[in-house]
Amino acid sequence: MDATPTYRERLSVPLRWWVQGTMLVASLWLAVIVAVPEALAWAITGVAVALLAALLLGYGSPVISVADGVLRAGRARIEVRHLGAVQALDAEGARRAAGVEADARAYLLLRPYRKRAVRVEVSDPADPTPYWLMSSRRPDDLAEVLRTSSARVAPPSGSTG
Numbered sequence: 001m002d003a004t005p006t007y008r009e010r011l012s013v014p015l016r017w018w019v020q021g022t023m024l025v026a027s028l029w030l031a032v033i034v035a036v037p038e039a040l041a042w043a044i045t046g047v048a049v050a051l052l053a054a055l056l057l058g059y060g061s062p063v064i065s066v067a068d069g070v071l072r073a074g075r076a077r078i079e080v081r082h083l084g085a086v087q088a089l090d091a092e093g094a095r096r097a098a099g100v101e102a103d104a105r106a107y108l109l110l111r112p113y114r115k116r117a118v119r120v121e122v123s124d125p126a127d128p129t130p131y132w133l134m135s136s137r138r139p140d141d142l143a144e145v146l147r148t149s150s151a152r153v154a155p156p157s158g159s160t161g
Helices: 015-033 038-059 091-098 139-153
Strands: 007-010 063-067 070-073 076-079 083-089 107-109 117-122 131-135
Touching: 007 139, 015 038, 063 139, 070 131, 083 091, 083 139, 091 117, 091 131, 117 139
Parallel strands: 107 131
Antiparallel strands: 007 063, 063 070, 070 076, 083 117, 117 131
């Protein structure tokens, strides 16, 4: 198989979160600069900036990829041969799938700033997870790659092996 990923997407946080975080840290700096010595105010602000960066980078670090017959979503991985039906969901479909239609056993990799998602059935009888639900910027592309990858590893119809 080709070693190059056929799909890769990082669920990084949007720019507006960085802007809002920066404004929050600036407000903190303004509050402490008038209350404590200047050096301490800068130290507190520096810690706040580092904490903000760590939180936003960490929360936006999950990667969804399909390569070498394996779907990876965050820390989880599954071989595409164990996948069933794939469905790209619009914002409303994703909201329902994560809400009223959700199964507590499902694997979820959702981010509130990504409204669309992909739902992938798990066909492995040994796996208690019924499906994966993953946020995506490009759910149609991800769904197509998963369908294509699954079709490549599926045994031809009528085969007994």
